[in-house]
Amino acid sequence: MEKMATRDAYGKALVKLGEQNSNVVVLDADLAKSTKTIEFKKKFPERFFDMGIAEQNLMGTAAGLAASGKIPFASTFAIFATGRAFEQIRNSIAYPHLNVKIAASHAGLTVGEDGASHQAIADIALMRVLPQMKVIVPADGIEAEKAVLAVAEMDGPVYIRLGRSKVPIIYAEDYQFELGKASIIKEGQDVALLACGIMVAEALKAAEELAKEGISARVINMASIKPLDKEAVVAAARDTGAVVTAEEHNIIGGLGSAVAEVLGENVPVPLERVGVSDTFGESGKPQDLLEKYGLTAKHIQEAAYRVLNRKRDV
């Protein structure tokens, strides 16, 4: 299966955007080679601003550019974007509804060897709680590119979560990303697997394994964490009566929580959340980390068994 890191797709998309729209500007905080904004810098050096190792000013400067009609993409690692500069994002970007796109790379455990200090596992939660902020977690390179191009067309702040590691390509080139719309990748009636980011590919693998045992799993990509496609969640719960969420994020505050909120208020069916179990990560190879912290197809499959058992008990 072909693989690509979502950050690479971001770099590619930025170049396209740069060609399409002269108002697009890009800012980074001394991580251009890692976030891939370097691709834009090479083509459009006059529209690229390295702000140095100063993430708070990175966000504030992006806000000022947006207030002057530019479409700034501000990039750094997810941990620093949402952590170090949280309050700048809140007060200088989200509150005034400024047109800043925060594209943060190296999210989640798959940062790997750099370890826990660099593994953002709370960024979805931090961005999701901000009024006016939209949150997107692309599943593969195709979706990342489409999402980046799509958000440049709309007004207002957006957080896009990108990864360091290569992930399988799930979508075909003609895939259309739509904000606020879940994407059903596989139909199924027994259990629904709702995933985002790198966990979508894992959910698909889990669904294949479940199919071998005669369990039909619906797989839904919830890339648009906010706005969340409530109808798709409710329909999945009604049709299957058993939901599993999967994300490369703390189980507190991310996709699992967002889905639980919708289920609790609409169709309270059994739910199991796969994610980082409220703990910090550590150094290691991405694949080893995913195994150790319970973020593989196998873990989704096991969660599916648990939720199916609970469904029977209801």
Add this chain to the structure above:
Amino acid sequence: MEQQQEKLKEIARQIRRNIIEMLTESQSGHPGGSLSAVEILTTLYFREMKVDPANPRWSERDRFVLGKGHAAPALFATLAEKGFFPREELLTLRKINSRLQGHPDMKKLPGIDMSTGSLGQGLSAAVGMGLAGKLDNKDYRIYALLGDGEIEEGQVWEATMAAAHYKLDNLTAFVDSNGLQIDGPCTEVMSPYPIAPKFAAFGWHVEEIDGHSLEEISAAIARAKEIKDKPTVIVARTIKGKGVSFMENEVGWHGNAPSEEQAKQALAELV
């Protein structure tokens, strides 16, 4: 010239009166740091800045960012005086459904170029505006007003470094150097001094003036406009609470509204 100076003084007096009336009506807000910034705001909006109250989003306008957003009453009074919105609206300050929020809200009130309130963030936005102006080859200028306590924030120095790095000679920042913050004098809380050499060391052109002298403010702005390839900071010595005897240099008047009785006395002094 004489005549214009007199007119500006009269506007400044009116802004001060409005600040007192607004705070007395709302029974909350920040008089000290509002009063210390009046001459700076008056000079900017009535002498220097290219703005059009009928077209507040005019793309060619000069921009203003109130880093010390708690001085919003001074900015609101100035904007009302300039005609951005009706004067009567000033008395809705801080009330439910008002466009006059406790701190400036660019999406609510015409004339506000950046939402602020969290100290230390304004200068970064001004840097972004400066970069945009350069990219678009526009000749508009960006002004920011920072508190002397505010510059204790690390982000201010990130922005200071960036403004010099990108040679933003379209950016002029004022420091309202009134010597006081909330917990006491800046010297006791966390000394930001010396202020001028810090900015100079970061590569800025520096002016030091009396921040209540309309002449000195104008002259400093005029020099800033001549400086090429460097942003300018105007360190303005001011008196917190300026114009109201019992508020002047009193740390207790940072964030307290006057009573009806105190307001009467203040207004009697502001004639």
